[in-house]
Amino acid sequence: MDRYTQLVNTPVGKAVAKQVGLPKPVPLKRWVPGAKVIEGKVLVGGAPSGRLSGPICCVLADAGADVATPLRPDLRAAAAEAGLDASPWTPKASIDHRYAALVFDATGITESAQLEQLHAFFGPTIRQVGTCARVIVLGTPPGSAKKPSERVAQRALEGFTRAMGKEIGRGATVQLVYVEPGAEDAIAGTLRFFLSPRSAFVSGQVVRVGKPGGTVASDFDWEQPLAGKVALVTGASRGIGAAIASTLARDGAHVVGLDVPALEDDLKAVAEGIGGSALALDITDPDAPRAIASYLRREHRGVDVVVHNAGITRDRTLGRMDADRWNAVISVNLCSIERITDALIAGGSRAVLNAGGRIVCVSSISGIAGNAGQTNYATSKAGVIGVVNAYAPEVAKRGATINAVAPGFIETQMTAKVPLAIREAGRRMSSLSQGGLPIDVAEAIAWFASPASGGVNGNVVRVCGQSLLGA
Amino acid sequence: MTPAAPRRAVVLGGNRIPFARSDSAYKKASNQDMLTAALDGLVERFELAGERLGDVVAGAVLKHSRDFNLTRECVLGSRLAPETPAYDIQQACGTGLEAAILVANKIALGQIEVGVAGGVDTTSDAPLALNEDLRSILLDANRERSTQGRLKQLLRVRPQHLAPAIPRNEEPRTGLSMGAHQARTAAEWGISREAQDELAMRSHLNLAAAYERGFQDDLITPYLGLERDQNLRPDSSLEKLAKLKPVFGGADGTMTAGNSTPLSDGAAVALLASEEWAKERGLTPLATFVDAETAAVDYVTGREGLLMAPAYAVPRLLERNGLTLQDFDLYEIHEAFASQVLSTLAAWEDPVFCTQRLGLKAPLGAIDRSKLNVNGSSLAAGHPFAATGGRIVAALAKALHERGGGRGLISICAAGGQGVVAILEA
Numbered sequence: 001m002d003r004y005t006q007l008v009n010t011p012v013g014k015a016v017a018k019q020v021g022l023p024k025p026v027p028l029k030r031w032v033p034g035a036k037v038i039e040g041k042v043l044v045g046g047a048p049s050g051r052l053s054g055p056i057c058c059v060l061a062d063a064g065a066d067v068a069t070p071l072r073p074d075l076r077a078a079a080a081e082a083g084l085d086a087s088p089w090t091p092k093a094s095i096d097h098r099y100a101a102l103v104f105d106a107t108g109i110t111e112s113a114q115l116e117q118l119h120a121f122f123g124p125t126i127r128q129v130g131t132c133a134r135v136i137v138l139g140t141p142p143g144s145a146k147k148p149s150e151r152v153a154q155r156a157l158e159g160f161t162r163a164m165g166k167e168i169g170r171g172a173t174v175q176l177v178y179v180e181p182g183a184e185d186a187i188a189g190t191l192r193f194f195l196s197p198r199s200a201f202v203s204g205q206v207v208r209v210g211k212p213g214g215t216v217a218s219d220f221d222w223e224q225p226l227a228g229k230v231a232l233v234t235g236a237s238r239g240i241g242a243a244i245a246s247t248l249a250r251d252g253a254h255v256v257g258l259d260v261p262a263l264e265d266d267l268k269a270v271a272e273g274i275g276g277s278a279l280a281l282d283i284t285d286p287d288a289p290r291a292i293a294s295y296l297r298r299e300h301r302g303v304d305v306v307v308h309n310a311g312i313t314r315d316r317t318l319g320r321m322d323a324d325r326w327n328a329v330i331s332v333n334l335c336s337i338e339r340i341t342d343a344l345i346a347g348g349s350r351a352v353l354n355a356g357g358r359i360v361c362v363s364s365i366s367g368i369a370g371n372a373g374q375t376n377y378a379t380s381k382a383g384v385i386g387v388v389n390a391y392a393p394e395v396a397k398r399g400a401t402i403n404a405v406a407p408g409f410i411e412t413q414m415t416a417k418v419p420l421a422i423r424e425a426g427r428r429m430s431s432l433s434q435g436g437l438p439i440d441v442a443e444a445i446a447w448f449a450s451p452a453s454g455g456v457n458g459n460v461v462r463v464c465g466q467s468l469l470g471a
Numbered sequence: 472m473t474p475a476a477p478r479r480a481v482v483l484g485g486n487r488i489p490f491a492r493s494d495s496a497y498k499k500a501s502n503q504d505m506l507t508a509a510l511d512g513l514v515e516r517f518e519l520a521g522e523r524l525g526d527v528v529a530g531a532v533l534k535h536s537r538d539f540n541l542t543r544e545c546v547l548g549s550r551l552a553p554e555t556p557a558y559d560i561q562q563a564c565g566t567g568l569e570a571a572i573l574v575a576n577k578i579a580l581g582q583i584e585v586g587v588a589g590g591v592d593t594t595s596d597a598p599l600a601l602n603e604d605l606r607s608i609l610l611d612a613n614r615e616r617s618t619q620g621r622l623k624q625l626l627r628v629r630p631q632h633l634a635p636a637i638p639r640n641e642e643p644r645t646g647l648s649m650g651a652h653q654a655r656t657a658a659e660w661g662i663s664r665e666a667q668d669e670l671a672m673r674s675h676l677n678l679a680a681a682y683e684r685g686f687q688d689d690l691i692t693p694y695l696g697l698e699r700d701q702n703l704r705p706d707s708s709l710e711k712l713a714k715l716k717p718v719f720g721g722a723d724g725t726m727t728a729g730n731s732t733p734l735s736d737g738a739a740v741a742l743l744a745s746e747e748w749a750k751e752r753g754l755t756p757l758a759t760f761v762d763a764e765t766a767a768v769d770y771v772t773g774r775e776g777l778l779m780a781p782a783y784a785v786p787r788l789l790e791r792n793g794l795t796l797q798d799f800d801l802y803e804i805h806e807a808f809a810s811q812v813l814s815t816l817a818a819w820e821d822p823v824f825c826t827q828r829l830g831l832k833a834p835l836g837a838i839d840r841s842k843l844n845v846n847g848s849s850l851a852a853g854h855p856f857a858a859t860g861g862r863i864v865a866a867l868a869k870a871l872h873e874r875g876g877g878r879g880l881i882s883i884c885a886a887g888g889q890g891v892v893a894i895l896e897a
Contacts, residue, residue, distance in 0.1 A: 069823070071660065071661050071817070071821070073822075076821055076822045076823050077822045079822075079823045079827075080822035080823045080825075080826040080827065081822075083826075083827065084823065084827065085823065085827035085828060086823045086827075087659065088659050088660055088661065088817075088821065088823070088824075089659070090658060090659065090660070090661030091661075092658040092661065092723065092725075
């Protein structure tokens with residue numbers, strides 16, 4: 001917790017902040033191993049004729065969630081079918097309750113006038129949520145809508161969730177999950193992630209879930225989703241990379257940490273701490289892709305999860321930036337990702353990336369919004385989004401996925417060096433009014449990396465506390 | 472020796488005094504006065520003077536400590552033979568029906584041939600107790616051996632100790648009144664003000680009609696100038712009920728004095744016997760007391776509503792008797808609050824409640840509302856807590872007999888998260 005967040009959560013600080021109208025960040029709840037997906041009551045609603053109330057109830061039942069639903073026959077039947085002892089809910093009943101999450105199936109909304117269903121459900125409930133609550137709206141991807149009016153209505157959901165994210169406050173997050181028709185049973189991993197404290201710093205995001213390449217077993221171990229998997233994490237020796245490595249290891253993966261030889265000592269320390277391996281090499285080396293591929297094939301018979309985290313900054317305004325600064329950033333942050341990915345997916349069924357593999361890139365809010373002094377960095381990070389777009393159809397053929405996280409202001413050694421005024425602006429100019437932690441980025445990556453995220457492909461999800469930048 | 476196989480216990484009739492509103496017609500009548508009056512009316516009606524009955528079982532919810540043997544005292548004060556044994560029970564509003572279960576069971580087992588079940592309550596002649604601090608001081612003084620010691624203790628008495636301890640209408644474990652509890656349940660089940668007022672109005676109109684056609688003539692004995700239940704409003708209407716302010720659930724609440732039972736005073740008893748005893752006496756059994764069930768719920772943690780126990784008791788009773796909820800010709804669901812009746816019915820129609828909480832495969836479903844409380848219930852008659860069971864048993868047995876046969880369900884919710892239910896058949 002940064003100093004301002006500490007201060008503003010003292011009784012005096014709270015009073016002052018309220019009087020002066022300062023941002024009021026609340027300490028975000030984060031997930032600890034063994035904890036439930038979500039503590040507290042989850043209210044599940046939906047527009048009539050939606051197709052997701054059943055699957056939503058099944059996920060919640062499986063997660064052991066405490067659920068309530070409005071007294072509508074279709075929702076009550078869905079809850080009963082899923083084996084949920086869901087309390088009945090009516091607008092009057094909300095007075096007594098604090099909800100930990102509001103989940104709304106909006107797939108039944110096929111005309112813009114029906115958007116009133118959002119108002120009818122959230123109007124009486126939005127002020128009844130607890131601290132760090134979760135709001136999830138599920139819809140149909142506009143492009144998959146059957147008729148123009150449905151496409152319009154579904155597209156409208158995005159404005160609703162983003163606006164609610166800015167309004168809700170108190171550490172709560174709001175997401176929109178578009179579920180392709182036919183992908184109803186592929187929502188478990190995504191729903192669990194967005195319900196749980198794992199998504200503490202993710203808000204105002206739009207995610208698409210499609211039909212997965214493979215399915216997960218009914219006895220899937222949600223505590224150790226990556227058990228038996230091998231994960232490569234570049235730039236693993238410190239900061240966000242180290243957090244990614246330890247999070248994937250926590251989830252059961254054997255992590256191969258990679259970093260430049262100059263940081264080999266740090267890298268080895270990280271690898272040893274998590275029972276992983278260390279691979280010290282420079283990813284911009286022309287021979288690096290081949291060396292990585294052969295190492296993974298030799299030592300681990302392939303790789304299941306690849307996290308392209310390695311990245312550098314060489315900030316200068318464009319007129320003062322020399323070619324070396326430009327090239328170094330583009331080479332590390334973008335070219336090497338393309339080359340390594342090519343090497344890992346080459347060879348069809350004999351590729352180093354195993355069937356059902358997961359590729360996760362680390363983009364940046366700079367790549368979306370742009371940032372003064374970072375033309376090189378922003379270019380490279382926007383290019384990373386291009387990598388996701390370009391490779392997604394290709395890897396999908398092999399049951400694999402490629403996605404990216406785009407971190408906003410994350411509290412690291414790197415951001416600690418940013419001048420105070422800019423640092424404070426970076427922290428407060430977001431819906432959650434604070435910086436994120438490396439673990440927040442790592443949790444989002446772990447969600448993408450999970451075998452349960454087979455339907456999540458080609459997404460770029462910002463881990464930025466719904467930053468005002470590039471929104 | 473093997474015990475005899477259970478036999479049928481039948482309801483022969485009943486008697487009650489009209490129910491009075493609190494601090495009104497019966498303000499000077501004690502529980503003992505009222506229960507004795509109800510008993511004597513029954514003795515009169517069934518020519519039981521001087522008879523030794525198997526048991527008289529009754530109770531009161533609000534009881535003076537001196538009334539430790541209330542029912543036995545009433546028997547001694549009545550025209551029954553003084554050799555008739557009696558005992559008190561107390562299960563809050565379930566007292567009267569639970570008493571009937573106990574009497575019916577002894578009859579079924581052949582342990583007695585005939586018995587009386589009932590109950591009485593007064594909210595006017597309430598048992599005020601000594602202030603708890605004063606009581607503690609007096610007990611301390613009593614434990615002292617010397618006069619000086621006693622005086623020392625008694626000097627601790629302060630003026631505020633003179634305030635008595637008043638019996639409270641709240642659950643000891645939650646500190647919430649029954650109405651506050653039910654307001655939560657009503658909100659949860661989305662029970663509307665309109666639906667509650669409608670149920671209340673029907674209760675008044677149905678009870679008024681029952682009086683008009685003489686249905687109550689052999690169920691009631693006038694007492695202290697009252698011939699009909701004082702709370703009954705034959706001219707009740709939705710417009711009048713709609714004007715009342717909410718009394719539970721805050722300003723947005725749906726529960727009013729019109730759709731909640733008022734505090735009231737009264738007593739009721741029912742006569743049960745074996746078929747053989749009835750035959751010997753030339754008395755016509757009105758209905759068989761078929762079976763009963765009592766349930767309790769965990770309302771303390773808020774997992775279930777305080778008054779939802781009957782919703783659990785009924786399906787267990789149905790299961791045991793191979794019946795569905797629709798297999799009844801009459802339903803007597805005690806109207807503690809209109810919303811209690813409606814919440815119970817809503818729960819029985821809810822797939823989640825029925826599959827997850829009751830463990831059924833499908834919802835119990837809706838009932839035919841035209842069969843519900845056809846001769847009025849507690850909203851119109853009033854609800855002297857322990858007297859309600861006796862009122863319903865006698866009235867339902869008579870209604871079943873009157874229609875030439877059929878099956879009736881009784882459901883009564885009680886404080887402490889309990890519910891008592893029973894089946895009568897004619």
